[in-house]
Amino acid sequence: MTLKTMRLSVKQTVYLLKIGQMQYILAGDENMPKKKNPIFIHSLFRSGSTWLFERFRESSASYWCYQEPYHEALIALNANPDTLLSFSEAITHVLRHPKMKAPYFQEFYEIKDELKGLFDKKISYDSFFDPLVCPAFEPYTKALVDNAQGRPVLQCCRSFGRVSFLKAALSGTHILLWRDPVSQWLSYQINDYFDNMNLSLLNAIHPPEVMQLLRYEIGFKEVRAENYQEEYSILLKFPLGSKQRYQIFFTFWLYHMIHNFPLCDMDINVDRLTKDPEYTEYKKDELNNLDIPDVNITQCMMPATVQSKTGERYFNTLENWVVHLFRQAGYSADIIELALQRRQEQQPKPKYDKKSLIEDASRARTMAYRYADRLSEALKENNQLRAQVNALEGKKI
Numbered sequence: 001m002t003l004k005t006m007r008l009s010v011k012q013t014v015y016l017l018k019i020g021q022m023q024y025i026l027a028g029d030e031n032m033p034k035k036k037n038p039i040f041i042h043s044l045f046r047s048g049s050t051w052l053f054e055r056f057r058e059s060s061a062s063y064w065c066y067q068e069p070y071h072e073a074l075i076a077l078n079a080n081p082d083t084l085l086s087f088s089e090a091i092t093h094v095l096r097h098p099k100m101k102a103p104y105f106q107e108f109y110e111i112k113d114e115l116k117g118l119f120d121k122k123i124s125y126d127s128f129f130d131p132l133v134c135p136a137f138e139p140y141t142k143a144l145v146d147n148a149q150g151r152p153v154l155q156c157c158r159s160f161g162r163v164s165f166l167k168a169a170l171s172g173t174h175i176l177l178w179r180d181p182v183s184q185w186l187s188y189q190i191n192d193y194f195d196n197m198n199l200s201l202l203n204a205i206h207p208p209e210v211m212q213l214l215r216y217e218i219g220f221k222e223v224r225a226e227n228y229q230e231e232y233s234i235l236l237k238f239p240l241g242s243k244q245r246y247q248i249f250f251t252f253w254l255y256h257m258i259h260n261f262p263l264c265d266m267d268i269n270v271d272r273l274t275k276d277p278e279y280t281e282y283k284k285d286e287l288n289n290l291d292i293p294d295v296n297i298t299q300c301m302m303p304a305t306v307q308s309k310t311g312e313r314y315f316n317t318l319e320n321w322v323v324h325l326f327r328q329a330g331y332s333a334d335i336i337e338l339a340l341q342r343r344q345e346q347q348p349k350p351k352y353d354k355k356s357l358i359e360d361a362s363r364a365r366t367m368a369y370r371y372a373d374r375l376s377e378a379l380k381e382n383n384q385l386r387a388q389v390n391a392l393e394g395k396k397i
Helices: 010-019 049-057 072-078 081-091 106-110 137-146 163-170 181-188 193-202 209-218 228-236 242-260 270-275 277-289 309-328 333-346 354-392
Strands: 039-042 063-067 151-156 173-178 266-269
Touching (some): 049 063, 063 106, 072 081, 137 151, 163 173, 163 242, 242 309, 266 270, 266 277
Parallel strands (some): 039 151, 039 173
């Protein structure tokens, strides 16, 4: 059996795991030297991944850390790699990332000659659910591993649709990083970028059935352009209300939880890491047992959203809609319930302190301002179109 002929449903995947055949599928490259045995961190956006990446960078162990190796900006490696060095300065403040001791893409830049010509536009999003549509995906990732000047760590926000492929192709140790979905999505709302990234993922070639159903329900049509910037501009104009934005996000969140928990060697929940010292010590021991030493995961400060009962009911309704979508796609109630149960088990009680309430209020205002601005822009565009129509009809405006 080869990866090219394999198309496993969720039921088939769980069945194979139970009878042990998945061990053969995920065997990977057993001849890979131990020092090059890569570490993959798989997360959605705004999961505390940049914070964890910096903990690896700061370690005294010989880790060679790649931040977001499938980021669309890395197309610059082919022709203009110098621009990558200023990338972190441009986004750190806007995206509220922790301050980094080196530029965002420093490690890529240091091996830019070995990576030149390897990054393809399809790597970032087109091949998200099917890496075989992008022949460059595996050679590029392998080049990162082979040319790492230490043990490679690949911190990925664009990998959670292809974890099984990466594990089969490159073996390695895989960590699932996750967070409470409501807090995470509200963190998206600092600007349009992250919601638009979800549309880019939904725009992938050969999406699974649940994503096809989601496309149909929201009226989404595929967008294909010569470069990603053009696609981004088109997707940005796709009309989405806040309910649909959360439903799209939660579909990815639930997909990540269902598919990648059985594939990853361990998980880290940043909410528990923030609130629970015993959990933090347990996860430090788990990292050490996986031969990942000297990573300081203390002092995590991920804000958790405090919800009212009304807010809980609001998001529960949206999440139930997504659960129904998964059931339509053939996922069993038991598999879905297991993923949701993990969420409940790992969710610490938020503290109703002044600081958290201020943070929640700030996020709410930012979200309201952003939607008001987008409404204003939409009205301006509508007025311009009406003016053009009236001009063509010879009417006075």
